[in-house]
Amino acid sequence: MRRYVIAGNWKMNFTPSQATAFINEIKPMVEGKDNCDIVFCAPYVTIAAAMEAAKGSNIKIGAENVHFEAKGAYTGEVSAEMLKEIGVEYVIIGHSERRQYFGETDETVNKRTKAALAAGMKVLLCLGEVKEQRLAGITKEIVSMQTKLDLAGISAEDMKNVIIAYEPVWAIGTGLTATPEQADETCGQIREALAEIYGAEVAEATIIQYGGSMNEKNAAELLAKTNVDGGLIGGASLVAEKFTAIVDAAQ
């Protein structure tokens, strides 16, 4: 019932010309693989070139963040209206690297999510526990709290445009992956939190991705789990063969 969403997060990689070359390489490799939505989220300056290259294919291009204000004195930020005008449909919000290095909080994540939804975009909302929290046995409490704070004031109707990316921070860029059982369990706990807020129907309909060193080797096992509806992929989204293998695992 839930459709797989396989999304790449390029992070601070790929200039416009590099993105064009990459999309041209991967386009024929994922052609016709329509059992999942395929998205690459790109640095702001790379979005237009990537979109141009992806035209007419089954690949969509998104952004990696968006500001919550409509316009004004926010040096270095980009508004939802700006992204909409160039045709951006998906945006990552709340990535742990934003929270860790750029001071984002559940409050700013919530505000950015509201702004993106108001502009009609689909949000890939990232959350997940750090290593100490997992070791302390409080993962469920952490992801439940983040889910509730990040989605505060967001309607059930708007949840149609929210995808949650469960990304255990200890698994990001480390080569460590949550086991399929851990991923399934924690995505299930996020679903429970959604049920508390919105009821069972919305919880069952919401797409929850796993992110954190998902690759061509572990994707099939992770995606086979009931509560895992896709992947948000960093490193392996920069290599056409690896990303294609993950798309294949979702077929």
Ligand code: 13P
């Ligand atoms: P890696 O796949 O490189 O661990 O990155 C995961 C991630 O942060 C996706 O947003």
